[in-house]
Amino acid sequence: MAARRVLESLELGDTSIASVTLKPRVELRGRITRSMVEEISRIKREPEWMLQLRLRSLELFEKLPTPNWLIGVEELDLEELAHYVHPDVDRAASWDELPEDIKRVYERIGLPEIERKALSGLAAQLESENVYLAFRKFLEEKGVLLMDMSEAVARYPDLVRKFFMRIFPPSDHKFAALHGALWSGGVFLYVPPGVRVEAPIEAFFFIASELESQFEHTLIVADRGSYVHFIEGCSAPLFKKYSFHDGMVEVYVGENAHVKFTTIQNWSKNLINFNNKRALLERGARIEWVEGSIGSKASYVYPSAVLRGEGASASIHGVTLAKGSVWKDSGAKVFHLAPNTASEVVSKSISVEGGTAVYRGLVKVAKGAKGATASVKCDSLVLDERSRAYTYPRNEVEEEEATVVHEASVGKLGEDVLFYLRARGLRESEARRLLLLGYVSDILGRLPAEYGLVLRKVLELEFEELGGYG
Secondary structure (H helix, E strand, O other): HHHHHHHHHOOHHHHOOOOOOOOOEEEOOOOOOOOHHHHHHHHHHOEEEEEEHHHHHHHHHHHHOOOOOOOOOOOOOHHHOEEEEEOOOOOEEHHHHHHHHHHHHHHHHHHHHHHHHHHEEEEEEEEEEEEEEEEEHHHHOOEEEEEEEEHHHHHHHHHHHHHOOOOOOOHHHHHHHHHHHHHHOOOOEEEEOEEEEOOEEEEEEEEEOOOOOEOOOEEEEEEEOEEEEEEEEOOOOOOOOEEEEEEEEEEEOOOOOOEEEEEEEEOOOOHHHHHEEEEEEEOEEEEEEEEEOOOOOEEEOOOEEEEEOOEEEEEEEEEEEOOOOEEEEEEEEEEEEEOOOEEEEEEEEEEOOOHHHHHHHHEEEOOOOOOEEEEEEEEOOOOOOOOOEEEEEOOEOOOOEEEEEEEEEEEEHHHHHHHHHHOOOOHHHHHHHHHHHHHHHHHHOOOOHHHHHHHHHHHHHHHHHHOOOO
């Protein structure tokens, strides 16, 4: 069963890929310098404007301070990491074209079967470059563009330049600037006006080595009246030493277009994760962010929406599991810049075995955004005395004719409810499992069925390890 295979694969914290003999074709490691940035740009044969964007980003990275609220990144030493690794394999358009050892890893993950049954298109990135990219022919006939980000820079420079790091500029913060200097890999997706892509498109990012950085860049342009669902999967096996991820997602949602963006993040537990995500919406447009954050040692992710057009709307739903000595910092940002815009943020976190879950959010309603409505709901479940949950909401409302609501709760599993369920014949472990899954059920229900099942099973496995929750 496909979902079961994916489930098994998502335990990549325990997965050995020792059989994958990855001899990089190119590896750039060490101090981040102008010559390193120029070398990446030269390898990719980029136009001058992209090189200049990289160099401006490098200057910003060197000037901007490291945020003083970062926790859990003490061991991050950028000078000991490989910042660009091109695996010694050419990009394939069919699974048969891939080397056997790499193909085995993806088969274990279940990607070929998932692609065949559920997806319109799939890109699989290994280290710094895509090694597989294919999509359905009917998409091509409708004018949908799906390709490697570097290829898009070369083939559609005007379209890419209009949006690339303009939705999420490198000046935003130090790690956005670092991304701008070193980005590699990722996906470019363009959906023409009025085109609906019913089956999801997925990009899967895999880090196969320790002491390595990954900087993939995903840019989605949904033209007016279009629809697409994009799924982002992230994984890495457990290494002796850490690795680092600093990806970026930019989404442009045209007038009356609708984009769903789902992330299932299951990095290994010694990976430091930054993921920069922002959408810009025109009149009547809609974005749905769904974020399932399971893995990583320290994680900082805040999907954002800029509601620029009247009537635009955003929903941002996230579930975070902070298990063990990890720091999971997540949240959402919404900017209401036009009248009658609407947003809904729902965050659910579970902290256990000393884990710390943080919600950090911002809702800003600009003067003139009359009729804007915003709702934020943060629930935190803390399962033992060693674990922590913190909430840092921030609301900036400059328009009197706007409505902003915020709710937050921190709690434990209710002993009275447990007693009730046990009185109905359930074992305590069964009762706990039911309550925990019920707690995150509204998030799971927003995922495609196959992925919802996968995330549910991953959570069940995590709960089982907590002393018989299954």
